[in-house]
Amino acid sequence: MSAVLADMPETVAPATSKAIAPSRGGRPWTFYVLAALFTLYVIALYGPMFCIYVLSFQDIRGGLVFPMKGHSMHWFVDLFTQVRTGDVKGSFDRSIKLAVIVTVITVVVSFLAGLGFRKRFRGDTFVFYMMIGSLVAPGLVLGLGTGLLFQALGLNASWYSSALGAQLSWTLPFGVLVMFAVMSRFNHVWEEAAYDLGASRWQSIRLVMIPVLAPGLVAVALFGFTLSYDEFARSLQTAGSLNTLPLEIWSMTLNVTSPSLYALGTVTTIVSFVVIGASLGSIVLIQKKRGSSAKG
Amino acid sequence: MKKDRGDIELAGVCKSFDGVTNVVDGVNLRIADGAYCCFIGPSGCGKTTILRMIAGHEDPTAGEIVIGGQNVVGLAPVQRRTAMMFQSYALFPHLTVRENIAFALRVRGQSKADRLRAADAMIEKVRLTQFADRLPAQLSGGQQQRVALARAAITEPRVLLLDEPLSALDEQLRVQMRQELRRMQQELGITFIHVTHTQLEAIALADLVVVMEQGKIKQAGAARDVYAHPHDRYVAEFMGGQNVLSGRVEKVNGASFTLAQAAPSGIEVPLQARANVSVGDKVDIAVRRDDVALVRPGRDLPPGCTTSLPSRVLAIEYQGYFVKVMLDTVPDDEFVAYVPEKTFFADPFTVGDVVMATWATGSALPLA
DSSP, X not given: OHHHHHHSOTTHHHHHHHHHOOOTTSOOHHHHHHHHHHHHHHHHHHHHHHHHHHHTTOOTTOOSSSSOOOOOSHHHHHHHHOSXXXXXXXXXXXXXXXXXXXXXHHHHHHHHHHHHTTSOOTTHHHHHHHHXXXXXXXXXXXXXXXXXXXXXXXXXXXXXXXXXXXXXXXXXXXXXXXXXXXXXXXXXXXXHXXXXXXXXXXXXXXXXXHHHHHHHHHHHHHHHHHHHHTOOHHHHTTSBTSOOHHHHHHHHHHHOOSTHHHHHHHHHHHHHHHHHHHHHHHHHHHHHHHHHHHHO | OGGGOOOEEEEEEEEOSSSSSOSEEEEEEEEOTTOEEEEEOSTXXXXXXXXXXXXXXXXXXXXXXXXXXXXOTTOOHHHHTEEEEOTTOOOOTTSOHHHHHHHHHHHTTOOHHHHHHHHHHHHHHTTOGGGTTSOGGGSOHHHHHHHHHHHHHTTOOSEEEEESTTTTSOHHHHHHHHHHHHHHHHHHTOEEEEEESOHHHHHHHOSEEEEEETTEEEEEEOHHHHHHSOSSXXXXXXXXXXXXXXXXXXXXXXXXXXXXXXXXTOEEEEOTTOOXXXXXXXXXXXXXXXXXXXXXXXXXXXTTEEEEEEEXXXXXXXXXXXXXXXXXXXXXXXXXXXXXXXXXXXXXXXXXXXXXXXXXXXXXEEOO
C-alpha cells in the first residue's frame, strides 16, 4: 500500500485524500442517521406495549389514559377476583391447554413431514402447495368456514375441537417450513452411518436424528405455542361458547373500562416471555450439556 | 472359523440407478482375505457404488456379492459383518468420541459399563485417550479420521470399507494417515477396501489395485504390476509415469516389431505377450518417463538404445530428486522425461534446445 502511495504524483495525493478519507477515528454521518432511524423503530415497536405495562401498575384511581395515577398492584388483584372483568382465569387455562395440544401436534406432525420430505415422492409439490395455501388463506374466512362446517355437520364448535383444527391450519405449515430449514442442515450420511453400525430405523431416529435436531424441534415447538397462544382470527368463529384468552381480551376491550385490561396485557406478556425464555434456555441447555459432557 | 473369512468375490455385479445406464457394468473380482485393495478411477467410474454395494448400502441390479463364501446380497451391513468409513467420516456431532465409538455396541443393547470399557480399549488402540470426552467438532481432521476408524472397527468386521478416507485431509497429514491406515489394517488383520482417485495413495497402500473406467474394471493386479505393466492406454495414462505413443506397425521381425513414427528409423518394440501384431496395425506403446534418456544431437546413444526421437524442449520443471522435461517428441501426445537431478545438471538443457529422446529398446511396452 505504502509503495503504491509513494509512486503517486505528489500533486494528486492531497486531492484524493480529501475526497474519500473519513474523518480519522470518527464515524461517518450515515451512522448517526441510521442509528436515529433504528431508535425510532424500536420506540414505535415497543412504545405502545410499554404504555400498557406502565398503566397497569396504577392504583385504584387509575384510568385508561395517561397521566399515571399512583402505583400499586390493585388491577392485577382486580383482574383475578372481579367477575365483571370476565372469565380471565378460565380463558387463560383454556388458551394454555390449547397451546400445549397445538404445540405437541405441530412438533410431531412437522417432524414426520420433515422425514417424509427428505426424498421426493409423487405429488410432493402438490402437498407442499396445499400446505402453503392454508398459510396464505385469510384467517377470518378460514375460521368462519370451519365454524360453518361444524354447524353443517351438526357438531358443537368448541376450543378443543373446531378451534384446535383452525389453529392447526395455521401452525402446521409454519412448523413444517421451519422443520424444512432445520432438516436441510441434517446430513443424511449420519443416518447411513447409524444403519451401518447396526441401528434399527427407530434407534436411528431416537439416538441420532432427534438429538441432533433437538434445538430445531424446540424452535418448532416455540412457533406452535406462540402462534396458538395469541391466535385470534381463526379462533373467533370456532371457539364456541367458551373463549380463549385473545378472544376474552377482545371482548373485554368492548366492555371493560378499567386498567385491569392493561394488567391482563402485562400478565400475558410475562407468560409469553417465560415460554420464550424457557425455549431458548432449553436450547442453550442442550448445547451446554453436550459441551460439558465433552469437557468432563 | 470359516465364518470369519473376509475374502470377497464379485460375480457379474451390475448396478443401474435409472434402469438405462449401468453405473457398474458386469464387474468380476476376487479379493483375498486380509488384503488391502484399492479401487481407483476418475469420479463417476462406479468405484464408490461398488463399495456401497459391498457395504450393503446399495443393492446390485444383477450379480452376486460373496463374502467368506456367503452370498450377502440383501443382507444388512451388520449381518454381512462389514463396516464402512464414510468420506466425511459422518461422526455423530452430538456424541463424544467415546460415545461415537460405543454407538454400535449401544444399539446392540450392551450394558453401559461393558460398551464404554470396549470403547476405551479401542480409543487406546487409535491413540485418542486424551480426547475421549471431546465432541467431533473439537477434533482435527486426522483425529476425526481415527475416531471414524475406531467406530467402524469396534463392530469387529471382517471387511472394512473406506470411501476416499484421506480426501478431507491436507497433503502432509494424508501421507501420515496413509501409514496409519496400513498399520491398522495389519493390526486388525481384516480385508480393507479403499476407494480413491489418487494414484499415489493406491500404489502406496494396496496389495491389489483395481483400475476402473465407466463401470468396468480396466486392470486389477499388484500395485507394481499395474504401474509398470499397464494393459492399455487408459491405465497407462491414469496411473501416470508413462509416455504413450501410437503408430502403425511397419514391420514384424521375430521378437520385435517396428512402429512407424516421426523417427527416421521407426521405433523398435519387443513383442512380449502381444504376439498377434501384423503390419499395418495401429498400436499403442508405453515408455516409462524415468526410462527416457536425453542426448544432445550427434552424440552416441547409451548402450541398448536403438530408437532416438528428435525433440525440442518445451518446458522444464525442477522436482527435487529429478527434473521433469517436457518435449514435443510426438505430435498428439504428451512426452515427458524424468531426468535424475545430477544427470540433468551435469549438462543442463534450456527451453528450446533440440535433444534426442531415447530409451533401452527392452523397456518399451506394447499396449492392448
